[in-house]
Amino acid sequence: MRGHRNHPLWFAFLLHRLSGLGLALFLPAHFWMLSMVLTNPEGFDGFARWTDHPLVKFAEFGLVFLLAVHLFGGLRLLALEFLPWPARHKTLAAASIAGAFLVSGAFFLNAV
Amino acid sequence: MSEQQEYLDVSVWRGDASSGDYQSFRVPEYASQTILDVVSWIQQNADPTLTYRFACRVGMCGSCAMMVNGSPRWTCRTHVKKVAGKDRKLKIAPLRNLPVIKDLAADMAPFFDKWVKAGGRHAPSATRNDPIPQIKPESAGRDAANAGIECINCSVCYAACDTVTGNPDYLGPAALQRAWTIVNDEKHGNRDAVIEIVSAAGGCHNCHSMGSCTLHCPNDLDPMSAIAGLKRLTARNFFKRGA
């Protein structure tokens, strides 16, 4: 990695763009598959069975990861650019959101 | 001298706008040696044709910036100790994102052209016959303007920015930070024109907030936040106009 890119904000930038690209590739396939509920129910059932495959289950985990990364990447950018707060406050806010997310996420996973 | 003399393994970019390559030099290491000292040693003792640029040697003039081991730095204030690893290797090249004139001297013209384009020249709002407007030093606007005025135009931020690499028409962090200073300067006579320029293509909304400018600025300025200020201002103006 070239010296001038070796810092967290640059990696955050890269991660945000890559997760965006990944989602852009996935979403058309996702919508096409959902549309099959209406146009081709048997085909959709076939797909639904396919998603039971452990490998696909694992890929779904990746998808959720992409979504989370992209969502928080976007929120990060909005906070960075549109909230003229001191950096220290932003770190605190980010930490408390992450903490709250962790706690509520754990409850949510317990519930399902 | 009782201690044994140690040497640095320095590769220096040699060439001009059309072509070039790295050339190796063995440079004796000294205490408190700066990168500029290393380059000067090569020019004075190994190859007098080596071209580079410096003036003040104390971090005031902004003329000595180069790429050192892949990062842009002001070489007169960068100690060898800080950047050379245990292997004592240095790789020195002209600033990126700018055309090369010769060896380590980059052509700063595009950088200064953009500075001027973003409102680098002062436009007076009063004549010498008018009373001097009073500006409170503690006002928010003055605070924002003060934040960027210590820029020494070294182009380190410009060389660090990958958005500049991707779009040669992007004004870049230094010029946009200058624009943010002007926009907050009550004594500037043409602030609307500056806002107009920075809202256009190649202006503040081109910035991807990678933060390399702020990270590398040798004077600890924060161009990324200045650009964010411009983004907020222009976005607010846009919604006001739309309403």
Ligand code: FES
């Ligand atoms: S020589 Fe003037 S800033 Fe380095």
